[in-house]
Amino acid sequence: MTGNAADLVARHRPTLDAALAAIRTRTFFSHFPEQVKAYPPERSAAAKSWFDAALGGRFPLEQPGTDGEVGGERSPYGFELGITYPHADIDALLPAMAAGIPAWQDAGAEVRAAVCTEILTQLNELSFEVSYAAMHTTGQAFGMAFQAAGPHAQDRGLEAVAYGYSALSTHVSQAVWEKPQGSRPPVRLVKKWVAAPRGIALVVGCNTFPTWNGYPGLFASLVTGNPVLVKPHPSAILPLALTVRAARRVLAQAGFDPNLVALAAEDPHEHLARTLALRPEVRLIDFTGSNEFGDWLERNAVQAQVFTEKAGVNTIVVDSFEPDQYTAALDHLAFSLSLYTAQMCTSPQNLLVPRGGVPVGGELKSFEQFGADLAAAVEKLLGDDARAAAVLGAVVNPFIVERLALAQGVGKTVLASRPVRHPEFPEATVRTPLIAAVDAADGSVYEHEWFGPVSFLIATDDTAHSIELYRRTVSQHGALTSAVYSTDEAVIAAAEEATWQAGANLSINLTGPVYMNQSAGFSDYHGTGLNPAANATYTDHAFVASRFRFVQSRRPA
Amino acid sequence: MTGNAADLVARHRPTLDAALAAIRTRTFFSHFPEQVKAYPPERSAAAKSWFDAALGGRFPLEQPGTDGEVGGERSPYGFELGITYPHADIDALLPAMAAGIPAWQDAGAEVRAAVCTEILTQLNELSFEVSYAAMHTTGQAFGMAFQAAGPHAQDRGLEAVAYGYSALSTHVSQAVWEKPQGSRPPVRLVKKWVAAPRGIALVVGCNTFPTWNGYPGLFASLVTGNPVLVKPHPSAILPLALTVRAARRVLAQAGFDPNLVALAAEDPHEHLARTLALRPEVRLIDFTGSNEFGDWLERNAVQAQVFTEKAGVNTIVVDSFEPDQYTAALDHLAFSLSLYTAQMCTSPQNLLVPRGGVPVGGELKSFEQFGADLAAAVEKLLGDDARAAAVLGAVVNPFIVERLALAQGVGKTVLASRPVRHPEFPEATVRTPLIAAVDAADGSVYEHEWFGPVSFLIATDDTAHSIELYRRTVSQHGALTSAVYSTDEAVIAAAEEATWQAGANLSINLTGPVYMNQSAGFSDYHGTGLNPAANATYTDHAFVASRFRFVQSRRPA
Numbered sequence A, B: 001m002t003g004n005a006a007d008l009v010a011r012h013r014p015t016l017d018a019a020l021a022a023i024r025t026r027t028f029f030s031h032f033p034e035q036v037k038a039y040p041p042e043r044s045a046a047a048k049s050w051f052d053a054a055l056g057g058r059f060p061l062e063q064p065g066t067d068g069e070v071g072g073e074r075s076p077y078g079f080e081l082g083i084t085y086p087h088a089d090i091d092a093l094l095p096a097m098a099a100g101i102p103a104w105q106d107a108g109a110e111v112r113a114a115v116c117t118e119i120l121t122q123l124n125e126l127s128f129e130v131s132y133a134a135m136h137t138t139g140q141a142f143g144m145a146f147q148a149a150g151p152h153a154q155d156r157g158l159e160a161v162a163y164g165y166s167a168l169s170t171h172v173s174q175a176v177w178e179k180p181q182g183s184r185p186p187v188r189l190v191k192k193w194v195a196a197p198r199g200i201a202l203v204v205g206c207n208t209f210p211t212w213n214g215y216p217g218l219f220a221s222l223v224t225g226n227p228v229l230v231k232p233h234p235s236a237i238l239p240l241a242l243t244v245r246a247a248r249r250v251l252a253q254a255g256f257d258p259n260l261v262a263l264a265a266e267d268p269h270e271h272l273a274r275t276l277a278l279r280p281e282v283r284l285i286d287f288t289g290s291n292e293f294g295d296w297l298e299r300n301a302v303q304a305q306v307f308t309e310k311a312g313v314n315t316i317v318v319d320s321f322e323p324d325q326y327t328a329a330l331d332h333l334a335f336s337l338s339l340y341t342a343q344m345c346t347s348p349q350n351l352l353v354p355r356g357g358v359p360v361g362g363e364l365k366s367f368e369q370f371g372a373d374l375a376a377a378v379e380k381l382l383g384d385d386a387r388a389a390a391v392l393g394a395v396v397n398p399f400i401v402e403r404l405a406l407a408q409g410v411g412k413t414v415l416a417s418r419p420v421r422h423p424e425f426p427e428a429t430v431r432t433p434l435i436a437a438v439d440a441a442d443g444s445v446y447e448h449e450w451f452g453p454v455s456f457l458i459a460t461d462d463t464a465h466s467i468e469l470y471r472r473t474v475s476q477h478g479a480l481t482s483a484v485y486s487t488d489e490a491v492i493a494a495a496e497e498a499t500w501q502a503g504a505n506l507s508i509n510l511t512g513p514v515y516m517n518q519s520a521g522f523s524d525y526h527g528t529g530l531n532p533a534a535n536a537t538y539t540d541h542a543f544v545a546s547r548f549r550f551v552q553s554r555r556p557a
Helices: A004-026 A043-055 A090-098 A099-126 A127-138 A142-149 A151-166 A215-223 A237-252 A271-276 A293-298 A323-342 A365-381 A387-390 A398-407 A463-477 A489-503 A541-547 B001-024 B044-054 B088-097 B102-124 B127-138 B142-147 B151-168 B215-223 B237-251 B272-277 B289-299 B323-343 B367-381 B384-393 B398-407 B464-477 B487-504 B543-546
Strands: A066-071 A086-089 A174-181 A184-195 A200-204 A228-231 A260-263 A284-290 A305-309 A316-319 A349-352 A358-360 A361-363 A412-415 A434-439 A454-460 A482-484 A507-508 A549-557 B066-071 B084-088 B175-182 B184-197 B200-203 B228-231 B261-263 B282-288 B305-309 B315-319 B351-354 B358-360 B362-364 B412-415 B434-439 B454-460 B481-485 B505-508 B546-557
Touching: A004 A099, A004 A151, A004 B464, A043 A127, A066 B362, A086 A090, A086 A260, A086 B175, A090 A200, A090 A260, A099 A127, A099 A151, A099 A215, A127 A237, A127 A387, A142 A151, A151 A215, A151 A541, A184 B487, A200 A215, A200 A271, A215 A228, A215 A284, A215 A541, A228 A237, A228 A271, A228 B102, A237 A260, A271 A284, A271 A293, A284 A293, A284 B398, A293 A305, A293 A507, A293 B367, A305 A541, A316 A463, A323 A387, A323 A454, A349 A365, A349 A463, A361 A365, A365 A412, A365 A434, A365 A454, A398 A434, A398 A454, A398 B001, A434 B384, A482 A489, A482 A541, A482 B200, A489 A507, A489 B102, A489 B184, A541 B184, A549 B487, B001 B102, B044 B127, B084 B088, B084 B261, B088 B200, B088 B228, B088 B261, B102 B151, B102 B184, B102 B215, B127 B142, B127 B237, B142 B151, B151 B215, B151 B543, B175 B237, B200 B272, B215 B228, B215 B282, B215 B543, B228 B272, B228 B546, B237 B261, B261 B543, B272 B282, B272 B289, B282 B289, B289 B323, B305 B543, B315 B464, B323 B367, B323 B384, B323 B454, B351 B367, B351 B464, B351 B546, B362 B367, B367 B384, B367 B434, B367 B454, B398 B434, B398 B454, B454 B464, B464 B487, B481 B487, B487 B505, B543 B546
Parallel strands: A200 A228, A200 A284, A228 A260, A284 A305, A316 A349, A316 A482, A349 A454, A434 A454, A482 A507, A507 B546, A549 B505, B200 B228, B200 B282, B228 B261, B282 B305, B315 B351, B315 B481, B351 B454, B434 B454, B481 B505
Antiparallel strands: A066 A086, A174 A184, A184 A549, A358 A361, A412 A434, B066 B084, B175 B184, B184 B546, B358 B362, B412 B434
16 A cells, blocks of 8 residues: 555545445435535635636646547537547557556555545535536536535545445455364365456446536446546536546555546547447446437447436326425425426426315315416526526527427426526526426326426326326336325325335425435435336445455465 | 244344354355255155155146146156146236235345245255255266255355345435534435335256256345246256245245245246246346356346356466375366266366476476376276266266267367266266367367366466466356466466456365365355356345345435
């Protein structure tokens, strides 16, 4: 162990122990503060200056096997980033990455966990830089970008480190095995076990949450001994380029090969992920994105263990409300439907509402009234353009606007989408949500994902019908999240039973500052792997245990 | 929990705790005694009587959706079993199996572990019946069949139960999560987690070790909440039919649906595994057998998590011997090459020997002399027909004899195979091993598996060449086991380094009663999943953790 590595173990062991405790107790735990005000006040301005200076330039990243420069990111707030990144010659880069494996493997779980924690710690120092990078690639408002791309992503990374360390530490690394032989002397063997990495890990990043969705796989693979090649979405390179550069610096400082983490920025039309995913050296793949490519990976990258997070139809069963909760629930739902223009893989899409109406105390709100009340709550939330922009952020790509146009012709529009003028970035495309009412019979409308701010009020026969529809549509078409609103414990229990089968984590009667869209590191799972929206969860032992293999030797004692 | 289930928990909790400790300490542990003499002496004769009476009859097994009878097993000792088994109407059986899931899931990990342990305990009571069934389907000699199909398989099953329980118990099932909100009151959510099974699990049995290779997957899937459909090899149905019947009886006694475990016996030409493997209800598959079908499963059964154990080229690096160990090592190797006619997926095939010879103390044994000495050790071991039959057992299928005929024309025959007359079963096909000398350049000969008693002395430039060849051939073509014989610690260290990459568990300088062919439950891994011979190991957390998914609900406290 280098002196630096020993220092890192001493420094980060308490953090690792706290994280290991948190994944067992699943009570609230956060290592990286989520509030901007927890950080030195000068950091934001310094990061903004860095970002402005970075525009139009070459991102400094030295890694082997570079054969040119690529770029092409455009901020959803309306300007070209103009930043270029080294383009990798894969035939040179992959062997260079593999060369670092033996020393990284030999370092052992505790050193690797400490080095990974140091990478996350240095990323935390860079939270504002990463946030500006995330804001101008994902379209998130700055406040959301700070939390999601910064501390929340870092906490998810630390969670993956803790799970990896836990999986690596399930048994001794050496033992004397003594088998009785009756009257003869026992057989005694000395046995040794090594946790061997699988090979090169590929992280295929997404456009909307490049770090939050990228860090679990990145750190799960790295802590278990694998080099990690990060292939960002061509529209969201900068947040991951910052990440890779920080990781390489920490690895080198700790005495390891910096090529254990590398960037594979691509030309937008190169389909590099497809090429990389079939390379025999690539043995682990983490992907967030479309069903189409996720399914392709699962079917074709058979030389690798593939972890996918894809699309689904996140669903809410609306049954009944306490009178004093109705307004709070509608405001809460309005925020869920609006946050980041519902460009979250966890945003709700399908609201299953009895066509006979929704009891609120003694009063029955008709299906139409419920829709009008929900629409009014959204309009209230987004009535002011400045506040609307802070909630909605910007539209991440033109498909969202096309989908909104298409949704205008579907069912009965309960709430129309409108453009919002962003007070700071007039070129940004900002849109409010559209809500359409359809019937449960219109499965062809709502049984697939409308990524973005389109949701459906779906008229069902009654709540039992809603729950059955929830179970069936989520089982068949996938979902990462679900919710139920009911004053009836029997309905809640039935929704839970459906959830155990459909596998979309359930939020019950939420009205407070935690939304169904949000999962908290160290406590909430993100996805389950039980339905088509994902084949894994962030983070459990199944997410880490197959990223390495125990290999053993044995000899007479 | 039924009274019976509570009793089982009380009875088996100490066994589970001991098994949980063993998988962490990896010292010697065995729950089911491996010695025949540990069992009541009358059991063997009673089981023999049962077996004789079972021949030619209908195996009594009541399960839903039966549409006829199939059979066709023939003992490798030279007679037809003539036993028929119910043939399943899969469209009726699969839904019946799924119906048992909710109660089995709700029972929780501890009850399921106790019920699984009770199944294993009742299988232990049936060890002699299972052994006669295994002997007359696999061709193993009775002594080996007793250990491998009986207590050793049961211990492997218990190991899988312990791992499954461990994975299910990694965190609390309920927690209050309280997030500080600065000056405002904290957010408090009550969270609940359920371990949900994946769906129906399919176990595809093999001909040579139907229970030893079948129990890890069977019990790993069952303890994690999944129903298990057992599809035996058409030539080795009886051991698994006994297993399924015992499991169904225990499940029913404990108050669960017996259809949680069912048999899918097939007509030999039905290719039922292929049909079952693509059923959408089947979400887990455990397979032992050919590379061809294993690779097909990995590529095609993408709706399921597939665990495969296939073929490889188990390899021995021969470097040097201490003079007082040479004879013991040759006798030991002779046994490894002969045991069960080398019809084990762990039997050695490739012996890498420097063409310049093997130092034994001050003396250099030439390549030819080493071959002659090894051949003499095999001849000594198998010189007496009765003892030979007890070591070799019977040839399991005609392909072995064809392969021996083919091997006669390969390289230089160092030891020819000969037929042995079995003293008790004169109709049995019994063959001694063939050893051929080839050159390292003859990769086309030795870079694929010759399943059965064919091994190669491969002349290499030197031990460094041997180790590089070992690393490369095993990485490319797979192996479950490997060995090195050397007096030089540097050679041993280099062999270990190669092993960490090639992933075939290494035995070093073994001469005693533990052979490279053998892996001990609770301590040795079987396969690693790092090379093409297997994509998993018996048993680690990666083998169990993805057999279930955590699903959660959360609500305001």
